[in-house]
Amino acid sequence: MDKKIKVAVMGATGAVGQVFMWMLADHPWFELAYATASASRVGLQYASTVHWVMPFEMPKSVRDVEVKEFNIEAMKEAGVKIVFSALPAEVAREAEPQLRDNGLYVFSNAASMRYDNNVPILIPETNVEQLDLIKDQGYPESGFVVTNANCVTTGLAMALAPLRKYGIKNIVLHSYQSVSGAGYPGLSSFDITDNCIPFIKGEEEKIEKEIKKILSIAPEVYCYTVRVPVMFGHLEAVWLDLEQDVEVEDIINDWNTFKEVSDLPSTPELPVEYGADNTFPQPKYAFWGKPSGMVVYTGRLKKKNGKIGFLLLVNNIVKGAAGGSIQNAEAVVKRFGLI
Template identity: 95%
Template sequence: QLDLIKDQGYPEKGFVVTNANCVTTGLAMALAPLRKYGIKNIMVHSYQSVSGAGYPGLSSFDITDNCIPFIKGEEEKIEKEIKKILAINPEVYCYTVRVPVMFGHLEAVWLDLEQDVEVEDIIQDWADFKEVADLPSTPELPVEYGSDNTFPQPKYAFWGKPSGMVVYTGRLKKKNSKIGFLLLVNNIVKGAAGGSIQNAEAFVKRFGLI
């Protein structure tokens, strides 16, 4: 999608590359290798850590022992951005919830696909998936699946190499024609600063230094 900067007038003019919403970033990573199956509908519920609210963020009186079932503007961003990033046009149904966790956004996802796919195929697709090669901030395995039913959990958000840049998936299952799974994205690394660094590295690889 970096070629879109030409619509802004590059190279004759300057350009802006924005970072995606942190939930969208994790979702896009997990869905990218599945586009070949035809994604018709996406249902996603996110459970987002308090660090995603920034500083000073939420009052401790509001979030302690509590979940807040609304994050202003978040659902609209996810529904819009996932289509643009992956160049797809599914129906997207989304709820976002703020939970009393410091780091890491957990997402529960259900997909309607055009093709009939088995869970083994998706596990293999994640294992084979590569981002732009030869970028310093890109993990060797950008999406890692764990078969244990307790995986993934937010306490694993800083796992991986580089730390915090891996998207973890788990609880993959097929019910009727739908595919469901959970994913975990580090909202301050892969979903924020680290993702921005990757954008810069990808620009240099694609267009060279300015």
């Protein structure tokens, strides 16, 4: 690509927004041209106002970025074509349709438009064909919104995509979700220190709905989602009832040979990696892999009474959020080109 595509990040100071700023700092196709946060930060220099929570240094190139107001005309004047949204759902509900109606290409982490019939919940490794839905939103004459899934669902969909061929009848899932999943500042330390919270509002319903839409399957889904005192990475314990009788060796082989075919910059060579060690995976590996945080790790695979059980780890703010959105934008650029 001769010239990079100009992009905006909305909600650049939040947990997901910070990952966008980090991953876009040296992206081969995209160049940050506009960043927003809430009104009180407008006009401030990014480094002076953000509370940086990433487990590594802020990239130098984003330190001096000025936080701007939400202004579609100003975005367009800055040359922006793609908008990455890390806004709370209630703010996104207003902003994202306006951006689309103004011809911009929106890649959102918010849940507000995920269940619209003409809006894909995209994970390039699992359902890139659903990108055609953007034509139902009026593309190429108008803009569009592409969402990514709830972070737990992203990890689940990645592990299940290569197993779809066996027929997925039932899914039982128990999650152990990190505090970064609640954004910044998120939960009170009084509530989460030395504790686990056995309820995350709306989460179980999202997983049930989204896994069906993403993989075009109709299993029964039984979930408990629990917040645990861990900073990054969601661990998920999964049990499956499959139509076919399958051996664990087949499943390991399916994961080891699972690939995303279009060779996107943010897709790892092995998007799902299985580890045979009994202590694998753990949230402390959330930023492993290349690109960092984009690999879903599986482990503890077993078969009992015909059921298949395993654990998985997904980096909720990278593959499960900003990294997934960037990968989705890469998939659109690759598939349609930018007009």
